[in-house]
Amino acid sequence: MSLQVTLKILRSRPHQEQRYDTFDVTVPDAANVLDAIEQAWAHHDRDLMFRHACHHASCGTCAVRINGREKLPCIAPVKDYDGGEIKIEPLRNFPIVGDLVVDVAPFFQNQEASDFIITRPTENELDGKAIAHTQGLDPESAPTVPFNRFENCVECGICLSACPTMSADYKFFGPAGLAAIKRQLDKTTDANEREKLLHLADDEHGVWRCHSAWECTEACPQSVFPAESIMALRKEINAQRFKKFFRL
Amino acid sequence: MNLYRPELKRFRFLRWFDFRSWRLGMLAYILNRVTAIGLVVYLYLHLAVLFLLAQGPSGWDPFIQIARTPWFLMLDVILLAGLLIHGLNGLRVALTGFGYGVRSQKPLFIALMIFAAIVLAVGVFKMFMG
Numbered sequence: 001m002s003l004q005v006t007l008k009i010l011r012s013r014p015h016q017e018q019r020y021d022t023f024d025v026t027v028p029d030a031a032n033v034l035d036a037i038e039q040a041w042a043h044h045d046r047d048l049m050f051r052h053a054c055h056h057a058s059c060g061t062c063a064v065r066i067n068g069r070e071k072l073p074c075i076a077p078v079k080d081y082d083g084g085e086i087k088i089e090p091l092r093n094f095p096i097v098g099d100l101v102v103d104v105a106p107f108f109q110n111q112e113a114s115d116f117i118i119t120r121p122t123e124n125e126l127d128g129k130a131i132a133h134t135q136g137l138d139p140e141s142a143p144t145v146p147f148n149r150f151e152n153c154v155e156c157g158i159c160l161s162a163c164p165t166m167s168a169d170y171k172f173f174g175p176a177g178l179a180a181i182k183r184q185l186d187k188t189t190d191a192n193e194r195e196k197l198l199h200l201a202d203d204e205h206g207v208w209r210c211h212s213a214w215e216c217t218e219a220c221p222q223s224v225f226p227a228e229s230i231m232a233l234r235k236e237i238n239a240q241r242f243k244k245f246f247r248l
Numbered sequence: 249m250n251l252y253r254p255e256l257k258r259f260r261f262l263r264w265f266d267f268r269s270w271r272l273g274m275l276a277y278i279l280n281r282v283t284a285i286g287l288v289v290y291l292y293l294h295l296a297v298l299f300l301l302a303q304g305p306s307g308w309d310p311f312i313q314i315a316r317t318p319w320f321l322m323l324d325v326i327l328l329a330g331l332l333i334h335g336l337n338g339l340r341v342a343l344t345g346f347g348y349g350v351r352s353q354k355p356l357f358i359a360l361m362i363f364a365a366i367v368l369a370v371g372v373f374k375m376f377m378g
């Protein structure tokens with residue numbers, strides 16, 4: 001069985017007006033939206049810019065908005081869209097490089113700020129700077145309360161696109177970045193390190209900028225629960241302030 | 249290489265009211281903004297109305313006549329609804345913002361809004377029948 005589908009894709013190039021192009025493509029019944037985008041590229045327009053790698057939701061590279069909602073098109077079945085037109089746009093709150101490709105540099109800079117970088121063991125530098133490797137969780141120092149493994153995060157940027165606060169304040173550290181800080185905080189008992197991490201989150205563009213729309217948690221395809229991490233960070237910051245104030 | 253056009257950037261706050269997702273958290277977020285703007289407008293209207301007091305009975309009494317009409321009472325209903333939604337939802341935001349009830353933010357919102365509806369119904373009854 002195959003499906004006929006019409007893709008309506010937002011096209012952008014620097015210094016050109018944005019426009020929507022439509023592509024009629026035929027895909028197998030079990031196809032995902034990414035397969036349909038590839039069909040459009042292969043059979044209609046080789047200029048179409050989109051990004052992907054793994055095809056199975058573990059790289060987070062292909063994230064776009066499908067019919068207005070942030071999704072990983074590699075795991076979004078075409079048949080869920082009922083044979084109708086599928087509107088595909090790039091993520092919001094990122095500079096657009098072209099068509100469906102956005103510049104994710106600001107996102108990764110924030111991840112890096114909390115020293116949360118996953119690298120291959122052979123990589124000792126990033127952008128020419130020496131880096132320390134993210135250590136695995138030490139079971140000895142792990143807190144007794146359960147927490148989500150932040151490694152679930154595929155760094156897709158969907159939470160930043162879904163966040164309404166991000167739309168109003170581009171300096172906002174963002175859900176994934178704040179969740180990364182929380183993850184690092186859970187990992188360490190070192191007082192200095194904890195102080196540094198809480199200081200990073202305790203900023204007008206940090207945890208306090210979040211206005212509790214919970215869209216990041218709802219949109220996240222990997223159940224990282226970034227909003228919950230933001231609230232947990234606030235709790236820790238308040239506890240720290242309380243202790244300082246009463247000199248406990 | 250930012251392709252966002254400046255005029256779009258200026259209006260990006262409109263995304264605060266983007267309820268395409270129809271999720272409860274976002275609905276609560278929008279409601280809080282709309283009611284907050286409404287309450288600020290009300291505050292200024294209230295000050296303007298209080299100014300009538302300075303004019304003595306000749307300014308105040310005709311206003312009281314208008315204030316007792318059903319149409320005006322409808323505005324009171326909207327005001328009460330705004331106060332209840334903003335106040336109770338604000339309580340939820342404050343609680344979760346301090347790390348309490350985080351995992352139950354949705355049931356908390358539903359429960360508080362049911363409570364708001366009950367208080368509003370009682371308020372409406374008192375206003376029109378009392």
Ligand code: SF4
Binds near residue numbers: 176216223225
């Ligand atoms: S927290 Fe979730 S939505 Fe945000 S980047 Fe990570 S996987 Fe994507």
